[in-house]
Amino acid sequence: MFRIPKTHPRYKSLMKREKIVAGIEAGITSKQGLIAHGRGEAFDYLIGERTLPAAFRATEAAAALLLTAKKPVISVNGNVAALVPERVIALSELLNAPLEVNIFYWTEARVIKIKEHLEQHGATNVLGAKADARISGIEHARARVDYEGIYSADVVLAPLEDGDRCKALIAMGKKVVTIDLNPVSRTSKYATVSIVDDIERALKNLISMIKEQKKNGKGKLLEDYDNKDNLRAVINEIAERLKDEELR
Numbered sequence: 088m089f090r091i092p093k094t095h096p097r098y099k100s101l102m103k104r105e106k107i108v109a110g111i112e113a114g115i116t117s118k119q120g121l122i123a124h125g126r127g128e129a130f131d132y133l134i135g136e137r138t139l140p141a142a143f144r145a146t147e148a149a150a151a152l153l154l155t156a157k158k159p160v161i162s163v164n165g166n167v168a169a170l171v172p173e174r175v176i177a178l179s180e181l182l183n184a185p186l187e188v189n190i191f192y193w194t195e196a197r198v199i200k201i202k203e204h205l206e207q208h209g210a211t212n213v214l215g216a217k218a219d220a221r222i223s224g225i226e227h228a229r230a231r232v233d234y235e236g237i238y239s240a241d242v243v244l245a246p247l248e249d250g251d252r253c254k255a256l257i258a259m260g261k262k263v264v265t266i267d268l269n270p271v272s273r274t275s276k277y278a279t280v281s282i283v284d285d286i287e288r289a290l291k292n293l294i295s296m297i298k299e300q301k302k303n304g305k306g307k308l309l310e311d312y313d314n315k316d317n318l319r320a321v322i323n324e325i326a327e328r329l330k331d332e333e334l335r
C-alpha cells in the first residue's frame with residue numbers, strides 16, 4: 088500500500104483509494120471497481136464527505152427494516168469486500184444475517200477470493216459460491232444467487248448495487264436497502280430504502296443504530312417512510328450546501 092501521511096488533508100479519501108487498489112492487487116476487486124469508486128468520490132465531494140441529515144434518517148429506516156426482517160441477507164461485491172470487510176461482518180453478526188458474495192464482473196476465482204477474504208477477517212457464514220438459483224429478468228451474472236441466501240431472503244442489503252438487480256429483487260417481493268452515493272442512480276430510485284452516503288460512514292451509523300434499537304426494543308418501521316421523498320431531501324441538501332459553498 089502506498090504510504091499516505093496522516094497529516095494529508097485528504098488522508099481518509101486517499102486511504103479508501105489505497106484499499107480499492109489493494110483489492111484489485113489481491114484479486115478481490117474488479118478493475119471496473121476503480122471507476123465506480125471514482126464516481127462515488129465525485130458525489131461524496133458534492134455531499135461534503137459527511138452524512139447528510141436525510142441520509143441519517145434513511146439509515147434509521149434501514150436499521151428498523153433490517154431488524155424486523157425475518158430473513159435478511161447482506162450482498163457483498165468486490166468494492167464492498169475491499170473497503171469494509173470488518174463492518175459487513177459486524178453487521179452480519181448483529182443481524183444474524185449471512186453475507187452473500189454477488190458480483191457483476193463474475194469470475195469463479197474472484198467469488199472464492201472474496202469469500203476467503205471475508206473468512207480471514209472472521210466471517211463464518213459466507214454464501215454465494217453455490218449459486219444454485221437465479222433471479223429472473225436479468226441476464227448478467229448478478230442473477231446468480233444462493234437459494235438459501237438472497238433467493239429466499241425477505242430483506243436484502245445490497246450496497247453499490249446496479250439498478251437492474253435492485254429492480255428484479257423488488258419485483259420478487261423483497262425489500263431492498265441500498266447504500267449509494269449517487270442519489271439519482273436507478274438503484275437509489277428503485278430501492279425500498281436508499282442510504283445516500285459513503286459505505287464506510289453508512290455502515291458505521293447503521294451498526295450503532297441497530298445496537299441502539301436493539302437495546303430499546305425492536306426497531307419500529309417508520310410506516311410513512313418514503314424513499315423518493317428522502318431522495319428529494321438529499322438532493323435539496325446537496326444543492327443548499329453547494330449554494331453556501333460559494334467560491335470564497
Ligand code: PTJ
Pocket residue numbers: 116117119120121122123124125126127128130164165166170189190191192193247248249266267268269272284285286287
Ligand atoms: O465486484 P463487482 O463485479 O460486483 O463490481 C462492483 C461494481 C461497484 C464495480 C459494480 O457493481 C458497478 O459497476 O457498479 P456501478 O453500476 O458503477 O454502481 C456503483 C454505485 O456505487 C455508483 O452509483 C457509485 O456512485 C456508488 N459508489 C461508489 N463508491 C461508493 C459508492 N457508494 C457508496 N460508497 C462508496 N464508497
